[in-house]
Amino acid sequence: MVNLVLSALSVVASQSKAKFLHRLDQIEATQETFLRSLLQAYQNTAFGQEYRIGEIKTIDQFRDRLPVQPYSAFDPYTQRMAKGEPNILTPDPVIYINLSSGSTGHKKLIPVTKRSRRFVSRANQAALGFLVGAARRSGRPLGKMLLPLSVKPLGYTESGIAYAPVSTSDLRLGNWFYRQIFTYPFEAVQISDTKTRYYICLLFALRNADLRVIAATFPVLALQLCEHLEANADELIQDLETGEMAHWLKLEPELRFKLEQQWSAAPDRADYLRQVLHSHGRLLPKYAWPDLSFMVTARGGTSNFYFDRFPEFFGDTPIFGGTYACAEGVLGVHRDFNTDSVFPAIDSGFFEFIPEDQWEVKYPKTLLPWEVQVGKRYRLVFSNYAGFYRYDLGDVVEIDGMVGRAPLMIFRHRRGGVLSASTEKTSEFHVTQTMQMLQQAFNVTLENFCITLSDDAIPPHYLVNIELAPGETLSQPDLFLQKFDDILQEVHAFYAIKRRDQIPQPRLRILESGSFARLRYHLIQNGMAESQLKFPHVSEDRQFLNDLPIVQEVRLAGDC
Structure with missing residues (x-):
């Protein structure tokens, strides 16, 4: 079929x-x-x-x-x-x-x-045609896909019209034909609880050794999928071995019944994944599905910052936008x-x-x-x-x-995704370019970053807020900050002009591990849909990161 x-x-x-x-x-x-x-x-x-x-x-x-x-x-x-x-x-x-x-x-x-929807479908069909052609040229087979989105609407208008992010509506309104490419039953994406939905989607995906495609609305969500896979590796393998589903999962009784009816043990696959976990110390997509054909996620904008981390989790799997x-x-x-x-x-x-x-x-x-x-x-x-x-x-x-x-x-x-201490209009593209170069120059991986403005000077300082990826250290933070200033002046001429005599020196803030995860949780609690969650990499909201603990603040010489 x-x-x-x-x-x-x-x-x-x-x-x-x-x-x-x-x-x-x-x-x-x-x-x-x-x-x-x-x-x-x-x-x-x-x-x-x-x-x-x-x-x-x-x-x-x-x-x-x-x-x-x-x-x-x-x-x-x-x-x-x-x-x-x-x-x-x-x-x-x-x-x-x-x-x-x-x-x-x-x-x-x-x-x-x-x-x-018919006119949107025209573009989607054309894009799929380009994808099919790219896969054929590179000898990469098509197959089942992992995309742990939700089809649950966020609510209804007073006239009874359902509303949700576009990713939800596309999946919800899609026909039976397209649903066959997912590697899990459709009931999996009807789960309201995000952690439970990721777990169930991963559980069915892990059973399929021939999974070919991993998709995510944005690259950061693909990395979050990897976090769910690593954090639940032992339990997922256990459920694969026994044919059960973890008791802690927040499933409505009817959904649990339907999912359990379609679930069964895969002991050989569980043994393989346990060996992978033992030999590598981590369960990552590139180990769980070594024959993955390609990924589908948004390109352009700030995506390249996250793509720098993809090889660690997905190897050299190509990415289609x-x-x-x-x-x-x-x-x-x-x-x-x-x-x-x-x-x-x-x-x-x-x-x-x-x-x-x-x-x-x-x-x-x-x-x-x-x-x-x-x-x-x-x-x-x-x-x-x-x-x-x-x-x-x-x-x-x-x-x-x-x-x-x-x-x-x-x-x-x-537009609006810019930062100005004076009138320089530093964009997300400018700072993403800068951070990519810094990661390469210092051989360090950042979990995430956001540039904000200080509130103690006019014009204000740029605050370079970074969170290091797990296991990473920054041995020369002052040199990192100086290099940030130098590179940003290279990639953004108006910043360079204003730095001569208007914009003061930037400051570095190293945030506590898990800071952006807490920020993500806060944004979701305040009503933002997870599938649409895009962290701004520049923000003129000076209170945006106020509640995140700072491990170290670094200033350059002459910044009193």
């Missing part, structure tokens, strides 16, 4: 990829057709009538009629939709609401309809293993790009995909079947190349 499903998926996905590439060759006509169809289909909605979008005939008219707007402009409409009011942004009934992580402010409500997506829609399609750049998802959205010299303009002028320049950075603007028009998410992308008239773009950071 699994082989039949995978074969069918491969055929359909490869066809979708071919269609996508054909449309990409005609990107101008494809984008114009997409926009015209969107406006025609949605012209009688409340938003469509307000802006008279049915009168729009050309791309230029569209850009003249509708302003570039952030989510706040759409919030009153989505609130009405959440209350059950029909025909507001979309003419179709809302079947679900995607909840954003709130990284750009308060949580956002993104309406999902059957039609909007899937789609570049957000709660509002799919923005890009990845094309190969171990690459960060994506094609715009031209079948799923209409795209515009705001040049840097327009970022502070109230009504910015935009460029179309075929008008951008390689090496330049832009803010991405899109319109799609979720009912958003000229929507400025705040994502900053860099153009990596052109394929014909179509750009290849890399997500760098989100």
Whole structure:
């Protein structure tokens, strides 16, 4: 059955990829057709009538009629939709609401309809086609996948519409066909308790010696999966040997019954894993599944910082980025293993790009995909079947190349994800580059880091907050701090300019082991979904890390 499903998926996905590439060759006509169809289909909605979008005939008219707007402009409409009011942004009934992580402010409500899901599916299918091609070229077989997400909604609106992160809604609304690729019963992802869900998903995955794929929404979640595997190794192996399930698991009686019905002992596999644990001292994915074909997780942005740790846990397993997506829609399609750049998802959205010299303009002028320049950075603007028009998410992308008239773009950071002691605007991309170089230079591994600002000086000091990975030491913290300052000046020209006579010296804070785990727990307790949890690597919130204990604070000479 699994082989039949995978074969069918491969055929359909490869066809979708071919269609996508054909449309990409005609990107101008494809984008114009997409926009015209969107406006025609949605012209009688409340938003469509307000802006008279049915009168729009050309791309230029569209850009003249509708302003570039952030989510706040759409919030009153989505609130009405959440209350059950029909025909507001979309003419179709809302079947679900995607909840954003709130990284750009308060949580956002993104309406999902059957039609909007179909257009998202186009990009997902194309990405799967690129993945199938990459796997074939490298001789890596397809197979079962481990992805311990939850399908439980976070709650319901007053009109009864379920809401959850986009990863949850995708899994929950996916059809039976796609569920067959998971290495555990669907009941496993219906478990509410995170620790229990990870345990059960790992338990079924460990039984499968031929697991081929590990997936995670973000790289940090893949590392957390490894933590769960190591922490529960002995008990997982014991359950594999006996065919039982640990008594401490927080399972509803009905779920436990269904899972136990599908669970049985695998003593030979347990013996093998026990030997692995004994010989290596740790149970890691690269030992448990030495024939793992590839991983799927988000690329671009700050992912490379976490990818530096992947070889320890996953060996040289290649990484595919899937789609570049957000709660509002799919923005890009990845094309190969171990690459960060994506094609715009031209079948799923209409795209515009705001040049840097327009970022502070109230009504910015935009460029179309075929008008951008390689090496330049832009803010991405899109319109799609979720009912958003000229929507400025705040994502900053860099153009990596052109394929014909179509750009290849890399997500760098989100607007607002910057730090300024003066006016230098240090981004997550800048500090991630710096930390990667520091780890290599000092042969040290960081668990995580976040750069904040001090509150005892004007302009403030940069506070370099780091947590060392287990077993790591930093023998020359003062030299590490000096090197941080030097490298950041190399990778960020405006920081270098401001450091000459405005920004004071940075300070290093080494945090207690487990600090970021405690911060993660605190954020989840305050309502952030674990699947959407992205630690900011820069924050202007000076209280963000206040409750984390500092083991050592280091200052440079002359910093009194």
